[in-house]
Amino acid sequence: MKKDIFLRIFITCAVVILLVCAVMAGMFAVTKERDIVDNMRESLGIMIGACDTTADGETLAARMKELSGSRITIVGPDGTVLGDSDENAQALENHGGREEIKEAKTKGIGVAKRRSDTFLTRMVYVAVKSGDNIYRMARTNGEVTQTLLGLWPMALVAVGVALAVALLLSRYAANRAMRPLLETVDAVTVQMNPTGDRIGTVDTSSLEEISPLIRTIDEMNEDITRARNKLSTQRDQNRFILDSMEQGLIFVDPGMKVILVNVSARSFLGEQGEAEGLDFIHLTREMKLYDSVSLAVKEGRSCIFDLDLRRTAGAIVEVRVSPVRESWIGGGKAERRGAVVVLTDVTQSRQMDEMRREFVANASHELKTPITSIKGFAELLAAGLVRDDRKAHEYLLRIRDESQRMTSIIEDILKLSSLEAEEYHPPRSQVDLIDVSKEAAEHMAPEAEKAQVAVTVEGENITLTACREDIYQMISNLMDNAIKYNRPGGYVKVRVHRVGDKAKIVVEDNGIGIAPEHQGRIFERFYRVDKGRSRKVGGTGLGLSIVKHVAASLGGEISVRSREGKGTTITITLPQPPPTGGGEIAL
Incomplete structure (x- = not known):
């Protein structure tokens, strides 16, 4: 725009300068011709007064030319040429009709400008009447042209200077015209x-x-x-909302470029760098995920599947891939497709499903044996095949024992179910840990005596606000395991004491111990280190699971220390209440 304004102003100035020069040249030519005419008129008047006008026309014309240097023609009253300084008068036609001659006859002076047929050039004629005759002087117009040509170099210099000044003024004017707009742009910027x-x-x-x-x-x-x-x-x-989501979210454009990826998705896929603008392959090396996104973009297919990322992200992720119109995610064409990927951590859910399957399988297996045994003995008795009363009584006792075993399994299953339920809120009271431990020891006394194992309880009176039945079952299950997996002459020691801001229940035995590879799994449901021995001693396989859940419900922790053939020590650490005293019991 600035250039356009500059050119327009400069061209306008140049045209004006050239027009002014042309007008001045015309005015100069007109003024010069006027001066020539005045000079010719004065010269004629002087020569007419100085010369003898009674002389012969030819002689008088020649004399006047000598004085003026210009062509002189003398014309009579009737237009006849009486004398001419440059031509034979008799050969010239009558000049009565010439413009300057006619004007001189009426006004005394006549002036005309025209092309001369004699000299074939433009001439200026001035005629003056004196007496009866008319005296005419003629000069060529070349004097004006020569004068203008003489002034041409100066005129060129003047035009050049004028154009240079016009150039500067045009630039200044353009800047001046654009300055308000430029200041506006700068101010807005x-x-x-x-x-x-x-x-x-x-x-x-x-x-x-x-x-x-x-x-x-x-x-x-x-x-x-x-x-x-x-x-x-x-x-x-x-x-902020997207990055606060627990679910991972990824948007992909039709070119498989990542538009958006939130923090959770980065965490799941193990990507810490900037992924926006890069191909989706830079975000993950999981080809199943890449192929599903590619199908969503190219063919509009949706899919749902699980992706096991436990080795990299420690999670099992449910992946939902759905196609979306490009206009929804990037403002592009509606007919093109991108994709949205939603990643959800389903680790706990899948683990719970797996645990439920294992639980059902284990529970079915544990219940199948006593049910089969009961069915077999009952069929024998019902068929009347047992004739011996002593044998029949033995079978009935076996049915009773197997029924008791089933009852124990079912009770433990129900207990675990209630502990895992979110709505589980048992009645709570002040429970003295040492008293509960002594009560459990007294209850276990017959079994300990039968197994030839000594049980002792020692420690402080520590009170908790808890469900007494849960505390009792937790401690009795630990004692029961310590007695069952012991040896004749062994011992079980229960200690209740404070350590820092915690209360600890320690159950120690010198029994058969637990191999290192089993120590991390003994709290799983139905997990047995020695399945044959477990069935022989009548365990349900759920006791330690109940212990773990009760401790967790109280905000406690469990640790295991064991050596094969040397014994096992299980420690339960619970929030510490204020101290109240101590005591000891030995069985």
Whole structure:
């Protein structure tokens, strides 16, 4: 725009300069011709007064030419040429019809400019009447041309200087014309700092011609600033919400480029760098995930599947891939497709499903043996095949024992189910750990005596707010295991004491111990280190699972220390209540 303004002004100035030069040249030519005419008229008057006008026309014309240096023609009253300084008068035609001659007859002086047929050039004629005759002087117009040609170098210099001045003035005028707009642009530009906040308004005091435009731009700028700040806030809010999601979220465009990926998705896929703008393959090396996204983009297919990322992210992830129109994610064409990927951590759910399957299988297996045994003995008795009363009584006792075993398994299963239920809220009271331990020891006394194992309880009176039945079952299950997996002459020691801000229940035995490879799994349901021995001693395989759940419900922790053939020590650590005293019992 500035260049266009400059060119227009310069061309206008150049045309004006050239027009002025042409007008001045014309005016100079007219003035020069007027001076020539005046000079010719004065010369004729002087020569007419100085010469003898009674002489012969030819002689008088020649004499006057000598004095003036110009062609002289003497014409009679009837237009006859009486004498001519340059031509034979008798050969010349009658000049009565010539313009200057006719004007001289009426006005005394006549002037004409025309092309001469004799000299074939443009001539200036001045005729003066004196007496009856008319005296005419003729000069060529070349004097004017020669004068103009003489002035041409100076005229060129003047035009060049004028054009140079016009060039500078045009540039100045263009800058002057553009300055208000440039100041407006600069003012509008500096209204924004890099963060998009306004830092001022445009001063229109010196820009009166375009102040309405500036005010309009300023108002638009304010609207843009508000919209920009609002969009920035919304973008930050949306990003915060997406990054706060536990689910992973990924948007992919039709070119398989990552548009957005939140923090959870990065964590699942183990990607810490910037992935936006890169191909989806840079985000994951899981080909099943890549292929499913590719199918969603190219063919519009949706899919759901689990992805085991426990080796990299420690989680099992449910993947949902769905195609979406590009206009929803990037403002592109509606007919093109991108994809959205949702990653959900289902580790706990899948582990619980697996545990339920194992639990059902183990429970079915544990119940199948006593049920089969009961069925067999009952069929024998019902068929009347047992004739011996002693044998029949033995079978009935076996049925009773197997029924008791089934009852124990079912009771433990129900107990575990209640402990795992979120709505499990048993009645609580003040429970003295040492008293409960002594009660459990007294209950286990017959079994300990039968197994030839000594049980002792020692420690402090520590009170907890808990369900007494749960505490009792937890301690009795630990004692029961310690007695069953012991040897004749062995011992079981139960200690209750404080350590720092914790209360500890320690159950120690010198029994058969647990191999290192089994120690991490003994609290699983139905897990047995020695399955043959477990069935022989009548365990359900759920006792330690119940212990773990009771301790967890009280906010406690369990640790195991064991050596094969040397014994086992299991420690339960619970939140510490205030101290109240101590005591000891030996069985």
